[in-house]
Amino acid sequence: MKKYKDMSKDELLTLKAALMEEYKEEQAKGLSLNMARGKPGFAQLALSMQMLDEINSKSDMRTLLGNDTRNYGDLDGIGECRQLMADMMEVKKENIIVYGNSSLNVMYDTVSRSMTHGVNGSTPWCKLDKVKFLCPVPGYDRHFKITEFFGIEMINIPMNSDGPDMDLVEKYVNNDATVKGIWCVPKYSNPTGIVYSDEVVRRFAALKPAAEDFRIFWDNAYCIHHLYKDQQAEIPNILEECEKAGNPDMAYMFASTSKITFPGSGVSAIATSTTNVEFIKQQLTVQTIGHDKINQLRHTRFFKNIDGLKAHMEKHADILRPKFEAVLNAFDQELTGLEIGSWVKPLGGYFISFDALEGCAKKIVAMCKDAGVVLTGAGATYPYGKDPKDSNIRIAPSFPSVEEMEAASKIFVLCVKLASIDKYLEA
Amino acid sequence: MKKYKDMSKDELLTLKAALMEEYKEEQAKGLSLNMARGKPGFAQLALSMQMLDEINSKSDMRTLLGNDTRNYGDLDGIGECRQLMADMMEVKKENIIVYGNSSLNVMYDTVSRSMTHGVNGSTPWCKLDKVKFLCPVPGYDRHFKITEFFGIEMINIPMNSDGPDMDLVEKYVNNDATVKGIWCVPKYSNPTGIVYSDEVVRRFAALKPAAEDFRIFWDNAYCIHHLYKDQQAEIPNILEECEKAGNPDMAYMFASTSKITFPGSGVSAIATSTTNVEFIKQQLTVQTIGHDKINQLRHTRFFKNIDGLKAHMEKHADILRPKFEAVLNAFDQELTGLEIGSWVKPLGGYFISFDALEGCAKKIVAMCKDAGVVLTGAGATYPYGKDPKDSNIRIAPSFPSVEEMEAASKIFVLCVKLASIDKYLEA
Structure with a gap:
C-alpha cells in the first residue's frame, strides 16, 4: 500500500476517480443505516425479555x-x-x-x-x-x-x-x-x-x-x-x-x-x-x-446476583463482538498503512473512535450521510461540539446488524479515503 | 352536650378523670397504627396487580x-x-x-x-x-x-x-x-x-x-x-x-x-x-x-383510556370511603357541639384535616403516639414545620383497615378531649 501522502497529484486524481465510482454505486443502493447512537440492537433487547416475566400479578x-x-x-x-x-x-x-x-x-x-x-x-x-x-x-x-x-x-x-x-x-x-x-x-x-x-x-x-x-x-x-x-x-x-x-x-x-x-x-x-x-x-x-x-x-x-449479571453480559458480548469486528476488519483491510487515520480496537464498551486526518471529520460524516450512513455529528465528542482538529468520529456499531455494519463500514472507509485525497489535493 | 368552655373547673376535672381511665385502657391495648402518610392500603394496591400482567416476555x-x-x-x-x-x-x-x-x-x-x-x-x-x-x-x-x-x-x-x-x-x-x-x-x-x-x-x-x-x-x-x-x-x-x-x-x-x-x-x-x-x-x-x-x-x-382510569378510581373509592367515614363518624359522634375542634368532610383526596383548639395540636399528636397511634407531626402542614396556632393535624386514613381506623379514631377523639380540657384548666 502506498501512503496517500507519498502519492503524486496524478495518482491521487486517478484514485479519486475510481473511488468516486464506488461511492456512487453505494449511493445508488439507497441504504439507510444509523451508527449515530449507542443503542442496543433487537437481539440484545431480546436477551432481557424474560425479565418482564419475573414480576406478574401473582408475584410476592x-x-x-x-x-x-x-x-x-x-x-x-x-x-x-x-x-x-x-x-x-x-x-x-x-x-x-x-x-x-x-x-x-x-x-x-x-x-x-x-x-x-x-x-x-x-x-x-x-x-x-x-x-x-x-x-x-x-x-x-x-x-x-x-x-x-x-x-x-x-x-x-x-x-x-x-x-x-x-x-x-x-x-x-x-x-x-x-x-x-x-x-x-x-x-x-x-x-x-x-x-x-x-x-x-x-x-x-x-x-x-x-x-x-x-x-x-x-x-x-x-x-x-x-x-x-x-x-x-x-x-x-x-x-x-x-x-x-x-x-x-x-x-x-x-x-x-x-x-x-x-x-x-x-x-x-x-x-x-x-x-x-x-x-x-x-x-x-x-x-x-x-x-x-x-x-x-x-x-x-x-x-x-453478580454472577447472573456477568453471564448475561457474555450474551451481549456474543452479539456485539461481530459488529465491532465488522468495522475493525474494514479498517484493517482498507486503511492499514495508508496513514489517513487511526483507531483503537476496543475490548468493551459501545463505540469505536476514528481519528481522521486533520480537517476531514466533518467532510467524512457529510459524505457518509449522503450515502445513507448516519454517524454522530463530527465535533460531538468535544465540548461545545468543537473538535479543534476536526478529526474525531464516533462510530456506534451496536444497533445495525452485522451485514449492515459491513455495508456501512465499506462506505465509511470509502469516505475516509475520498476526504483524505481531497485534503492532499488541496494542500 | 355541654361545651367544654362552659364547664366549671370541677366538671372539667371529673370529665378528665373519666377520660383518662378510657385513655389508659386504650394504651393498655398496645396498638400500633399509622395514620401519618397518605399510603394506599393493601386492598388498593391489589387493584393494580393485573397491570403487571400487561407486559411480559411475549408482549409486543x-x-x-x-x-x-x-x-x-x-x-x-x-x-x-x-x-x-x-x-x-x-x-x-x-x-x-x-x-x-x-x-x-x-x-x-x-x-x-x-x-x-x-x-x-x-x-x-x-x-x-x-x-x-x-x-x-x-x-x-x-x-x-x-x-x-x-x-x-x-x-x-x-x-x-x-x-x-x-x-x-x-x-x-x-x-x-x-x-x-x-x-x-x-x-x-x-x-x-x-x-x-x-x-x-x-x-x-x-x-x-x-x-x-x-x-x-x-x-x-x-x-x-x-x-x-x-x-x-x-x-x-x-x-x-x-x-x-x-x-x-x-x-x-x-x-x-x-x-x-x-x-x-x-x-x-x-x-x-x-x-x-x-x-x-x-x-x-x-x-x-x-x-x-x-x-x-x-x-x-x-x-x-380515560374511562378505564375512571372505573379504576371507583374501586379505590369503594375501599377508601369507609375509612374516611370511620374517622368522620367518630368526630361527628364524639366531638359535635363541644366546640373543641373543627373539620371538613372531604369528598375526595387522601386526608382529613382537624383543627384543634389553639395550642393543642402537638399535645394531641404526642398523646396519640403514646397510645400507639402515629400521626403526621403537628406543624408539618405549615412552612418550616411551624403552625403558628399549633392547631392543625393531618389524618391519613388510607393505609390502616376500617377497624383500625375506628380504633385509632377513638383514641384520637379521646386525646382531643383531654388536651382541650387541659387547655381550659390551665386558662
Whole structure:
C-alpha cells in the first residue's frame, strides 16, 4: 500500500476517480443505516425479555426484608438491588444509592445540586464567578451538554492511550480552585474504548485539589461491558484508591443497567463515600419519595446476583463482538498503512473512535450521510461540539446488524479515503 | 352536650378523670397504627396487580406509532401515555410531558431549573437576593420542603372554605416582584380536602403578577380521586383559564398515577403551555435520554383510556370511603357541639384535616403516639414545620383497615378531649 501522502497529484486524481465510482454505486443502493447512537440492537433487547416475566400479578412483591415494593419507602433503593449494584460497581452496599432509570439523570442531578447547594457545605457553584470542568477529549457528548447547560467552562484534556493526560490534569486540579470537576469514562471510554491504566487511576486518587469541592465524575458506564471473555479490563476501584490516598470523598461513581437490560427501563446508581451519601440523601429526601422499586425487584429477581449479571453480559458480548469486528476488519483491510487515520480496537464498551486526518471529520460524516450512513455529528465528542482538529468520529456499531455494519463500514472507509485525497489535493 | 368552655373547673376535672381511665385502657391495648402518610392500603394496591400482567416476555413492545419502548427515544413520553395523562388532567396532548414515577420530582426539578436557569429567559432565581413563594396553609409538607431546601422564603396564606384567601394572594402577587410562585392543591386539597371554587380558580388565572416569572404550581394530585360517585368535584381548568385571562404561561399543572396504580412505580406528568413545554424540553434533553417507557406502555395497556382510569378510581373509592367515614363518624359522634375542634368532610383526596383548639395540636399528636397511634407531626402542614396556632393535624386514613381506623379514631377523639380540657384548666 502506498501512503496517500507519498502519492503524486496524478495518482491521487486517478484514485479519486475510481473511488468516486464506488461511492456512487453505494449511493445508488439507497441504504439507510444509523451508527449515530449507542443503542442496543433487537437481539440484545431480546436477551432481557424474560425479565418482564419475573414480576406478574401473582408475584410476592416484598423485598428480602419484607418491605412492600408497591408502596412508599426505601428511598435509597431496596436492599437486594443496592447489593447487586454494589457488586457490579465493586463497592460496598453502604456506598450505594439506587436511583431511577437513568445514570445521566443522576449525573445531571449531581451537578445541579452542586450549583444550588454546593458540595458537602461548600459555596454553591451558582454563587461563584467561575466554575470549570476538565473534559478528557474525545469524550461523551452528553456529559459535556450537562456542564455546558449550567454555564460551566470546559477545558479540553487530551487522551493518551492509557487515559487522560495526567500531567495536565494535575496542573489544573492542584492549582486552580475554580476547577470543580472532571468527566471520566474510565473503562472502555466513550468513544475511544481506552481503559485507564492503574497508574492513571492512582494519580487521580492522589490529586491534591486546590478546590475542596472538586469532584471526579467517574462514569463507570461500561464496568462489566466486555467484548472478550479472555480480555476483560480491570481497573483499580476509584473509591478505594481515593480513600487510601486521603481523599475519601473526592469521587462519584455512576453506572446503570441501561445497556444491560433496557435503555430507559433500567436501574441506575451512584456509588460514593458514606459522607457523600449522607449529603446526597439530604437532597434526595426532598426531591422524591423514592424510585421505582418494582423495577428494582424485577431486575434483582432476574439476575439473582453478580454472577447472573456477568453471564448475561457474555450474551451481549456474543452479539456485539461481530459488529465491532465488522468495522475493525474494514479498517484493517482498507486503511492499514495508508496513514489517513487511526483507531483503537476496543475490548468493551459501545463505540469505536476514528481519528481522521486533520480537517476531514466533518467532510467524512457529510459524505457518509449522503450515502445513507448516519454517524454522530463530527465535533460531538468535544465540548461545545468543537473538535479543534476536526478529526474525531464516533462510530456506534451496536444497533445495525452485522451485514449492515459491513455495508456501512465499506462506505465509511470509502469516505475516509475520498476526504483524505481531497485534503492532499488541496494542500 | 355541654361545651367544654362552659364547664366549671370541677366538671372539667371529673370529665378528665373519666377520660383518662378510657385513655389508659386504650394504651393498655398496645396498638400500633399509622395514620401519618397518605399510603394506599393493601386492598388498593391489589387493584393494580393485573397491570403487571400487561407486559411480559411475549408482549409486543411497540407503541401505537411503532416505536420500541425498550430502547431510547420518546423523550416526552410515548404518545398513548401522553394522551392518557392529558385526558386525566383535562388538557391537550401537546401540553403534556410525561416524566418518571414521581410528580414530586417533577415539581422539584421545576423549582430547581428556575433557580439555575430562570423561567423562559428570566434571571435565574439563584442570582436574586430574595425569592418568595406563597403557601396556602395548612398545606402539603413536601411542597414546603422543596421551597425551604432552595432557600425560598415562604409566606403563609390562610385557606378559606373555597380555597386560599385570594385578596391576600392578589396583594402579594400583583405587588411584590420577589413573589415567584404559589403552591396549590386545588382539588381535595392536602390536607383540608377543600375544593377551590370556580371564582378562586378564575381569580388565580386573572392575577397580574409583578414578576414576569411568577408561576402557579398547581398540584392536581387528586384530580380524579373522588370518594363519592354522585358528588364529584369539578374545577375550571387552570391552563384554559390562564389562557383566556391573557396569562397563557402562568401555570404548571402536576399529576401522577402514584395513588392510582403504585406509589413509586407510577407515571407522572406536567401539563403547561406549549411555550413552557418547549422551555422545559431544553432542560429535559440535557437531563435524561428519557423516562421508563415500558412502564408507560404497561399503564396505557391496562387502563386503555380515560374511562378505564375512571372505573379504576371507583374501586379505590369503594375501599377508601369507609375509612374516611370511620374517622368522620367518630368526630361527628364524639366531638359535635363541644366546640373543641373543627373539620371538613372531604369528598375526595387522601386526608382529613382537624383543627384543634389553639395550642393543642402537638399535645394531641404526642398523646396519640403514646397510645400507639402515629400521626403526621403537628406543624408539618405549615412552612418550616411551624403552625403558628399549633392547631392543625393531618389524618391519613388510607393505609390502616376500617377497624383500625375506628380504633385509632377513638383514641384520637379521646386525646382531643383531654388536651382541650387541659387547655381550659390551665386558662
